[in-house]
Amino acid sequence: MPSLNSPSSALGGLLKSLQKSFHQKNYLSSDPLEFVHRYSDPLDQEIVALIAALLAYGNVKQIRRSVGEALNKIEGLRQSPKLWVQSLSTESGRAESRRALNGWVHRFNVGDDLVLLGAVLSQSWLAHGSMGAQFVANLDPRASDISEALDALIRVWRKWAHAIDPTRASGSFSYFLTAPEDGSCCKRWCMFLRWMGRKDELDPGLWAQGEILSAQFPPGRWLRASQLVIPLDTHTGRISQYLALTKRKSLNWQAALEVTASLRRWDSDDPTRYDFALARLGILDLCQRKYKKEICTQCQLLPACRFARKKGIRG
Numbered sequence: 001m002p003s004l005n006s007p008s009s010a011l012g013g014l015l016k017s018l019q020k021s022f023h024q025k026n027y028l029s030s031d032p033l034e035f036v037h038r039y040s041d042p043l044d045q046e047i048v049a050l051i052a053a054l055l056a057y058g059n060v061k062q063i064r065r066s067v068g069e070a071l072n073k074i075e076g077l078r079q080s081p082k083l084w085v086q087s088l089s090t091e092s093g094r095a096e097s098r099r100a101l102n103g104w105v106h107r108f109n110v111g112d113d114l115v116l117l118g119a120v121l122s123q124s125w126l127a128h129g130s131m132g133a134q135f136v137a138n139l140d141p142r143a144s145d146i147s148e149a150l151d152a153l154i155r156v157w158r159k160w161a162h163a164i165d166p167t168r169a170s171g172s173f174s175y176f177l178t179a180p181e182d183g184s185c186c187k188r189w190c191m192f193l194r195w196m197g198r199k200d201e202l203d204p205g206l207w208a209q210g211e212i213l214s215a216q217f218p219p220g221r222w223l224r225a226s227q228l229v230i231p232l233d234t235h236t237g238r239i240s241q242y243l244a245l246t247k248r249k250s251l252n253w254q255a256a257l258e259v260t261a262s263l264r265r266w267d268s269d270d271p272t273r274y275d276f277a278l279a280r281l282g283i284l285d286l287c288q289r290k291y292k293k294e295i296c297t298q299c300q301l302l303p304a305c306r307f308a309r310k311k312g313i314r315g
């Protein structure tokens with residue numbers, strides 16, 4: 001058995017094999033990312049991705065139902081999500097949307113929260129052309145990760161939200177705007193940014209180099225896959241612990257950075273490439289928080305899974 005603490009350990013090969021099995025379009029139906037693939041206009045994709053990512057808490061079935069219902073209401077009001085966002089720059093547009101989204105609920109969030117989110121995004125588009133342009137303006141190409149750029153964006157968005165609707169901004173809407181500087185692992189933002197910064201058959205890479213939106217970015221600025229941080233949730237978090245990618249017990253921003261640093265040992269240009277596949281183990285209930293012989297002996301990660309080896313030996 002190779003040492004799991006060494007960069008030459010077998011874990012890199014196991015992760016690649018897991019990615020090959022699960023990083024595939026036929027698994028999109030188990031992920032809110034699928035909604036982004038339904039649109040072709042990059043600004044439609046930017047708002048749909050933002051809604052789909054920020055609502056990604058709770059179980060996947062519930063998330064997909066809530067995102068689908070929100071988009072149905074939005075498209076019932078305007079021809080496209082992009083036109084809906086543009087309509088939110090005025091108070092009359094926001095009032096109309098509040099009426100249309102009245103009754104929509106996703107756990108802690110209600111329709112008015114989505115209207116405020118769209119209104120903040122409309123401000124970003126008016127000021128920068130796209131949210132991507134606003135984000136990368138604060139992303140130093142030499143920065144090792146997105147921490148500072150995300151903090152900068154959230155600070156400005158909180159101010160804008162308070163200016164538009166102070167009561168809502170400090171209520172359930174605030175659940176949308178998590179920041180690394182508050183210690184949160186910012187799972188939903190890291191997932192959104194993975195969609196924006198990676199480009200392959202699953203991740204649209206809207207803010208990557210050479211994409212349509214990047215024509216309006218400041219010179220030399222785009223979101224590099226090497227700067228992304230893993231979206232750490234309950235599934236990827238515990239599996240990362242099983243694989244000794246982090247020793248931290250709390251799944252906070254430092255843990256997300258630590259797991260990302262571990263993953264860089266196998267791909268420094270693209271450390272979050274394994275995220276979608278790792279998350280499938282939890283989302284599809286293929287890794288169940290306990291050692292199950294019939295499941296674990298079939299798992300591609302078993303040779304590196306300290307949890308299964310410990311529990312399995314105990315029997």
Ligand code: SF4
Pocket residue numbers: 239242286287288289290291292295296297299300301302305307308
């Ligand atoms: S070996 Fe078992 S516990 Fe470990 S990651 Fe795989 S399914 Fe989960």
